[in-house]
Amino acid sequence: MIRQPLHPGVQRGCPNCDEDGYVVIRDGEKAMAQICQCVGHCPRCKDTHFVTSEQGNRFAPRRRCECTTLANRIRIFNEANIPARHANSTRANFRRSKLLGPPFSAVSAFIQGFSPKEDNRGIILWGKVGTGKTHLIVATLRDLIFQHGVTARFVEFSHLLAELKSGFDRGQGASSLIDPLVRVEVLAIDELGKGRNTEFEGTVLDELVSRRYNASATIIGTTNYAPLPPAGSPVPNHAKPSQTTNLGDRVGPRVYS
Structure with missing residues (x-):
């Protein structure tokens, strides 16, 4: 199964995050994730975090852009209390x-x-x-x-x-x-x-x-x-x-x- 990046702005072939879009570091006693420096602007929502279901129709319902998935899962990871030694x-x-x-x-x-x-x-x-x-x-x-x-x-x-x-x-x-x-x-x-x-x-x-x-x-x-x-x-x-x-x-x- 082909792995899909969690953010459309992830740089292909990034050696730091292996295209995951995040890296995990040691921060005191905890392992903490953060967005990789390779992640650029979102080409789909232009960093507004919302997209419309119909292009060109400003009255169409808006939904959260998939680029928000990465930040949300980083937050969940950072709340998991994983020890720093296992970063x-x-x-x-x-x-x-x-x-x-x-x-x-x-x-x-x-x-x-x-x-x-x-x-x-x-x-x-x-x-x-x-x-x-x-x-x-x-x-x-x-x-x-x-x-x-x-x-x-x-x-x-x-x-x-x-x-x-x-x-x-x-x-x-x-x-x-x-x-x-x-x-x-x-x-x-x-x-x-x-x-x-x-x-x-x-x-x-x-x-x-x-x-x-x-x-x-x-x-x-x-x-x-x-x-x-x-x-x-x-x-x-x-x-x-x-x-x-x-x-x-x-x-x-x-x-x-």
Whole structure:
């Protein structure tokens, strides 16, 4: 499928944005997108941001020009709270890292099959530290935002817990942090299961997952822990010592809803 630029004024062959019309930079702790310098005047609306449905008829209905799409999706990206260290995390440079395998294929299929405004099942990437899980999840958010225009948010689970506890100490309720995470179309939770596995952590995850489930909103995430074994699998022999901890041990079955 031929990729269409998000702005008619994008310079063909631009080496900085690869004809995307935007670049992503590190700005403090966050990754922030901005319009590439190659983007010129819009030839369709002459930078008025509006076009008519009938050329030459000044009484014809006006609609927003497609050149406004780029600025809108940059705004959505900048509200996603993506960490600065992942400013350059894309599927393209993950592919060049030669760490390809089932996770990359699963993410690519997820993005291709995603349908905005419809029910979309989530995806959880699990594996050892340093295998590129967070890179892939950020790349997924980036593609969903710029390809589909979906609202999204990235959170690292232990940071969310710390912010909630800090808010409680200041007399704030959990809703001030949880509500914005429920409203976005796609929520990415990094490091699921990272923590002490306390009742508080379980309560937070229960509320977040159940509210998003009831809203038919999508969750994607990463974890260092293996998933629960499929139904019908042989029962583990607990008489033998095991060094394996699965995701269900850490966060329970709630994440699979």
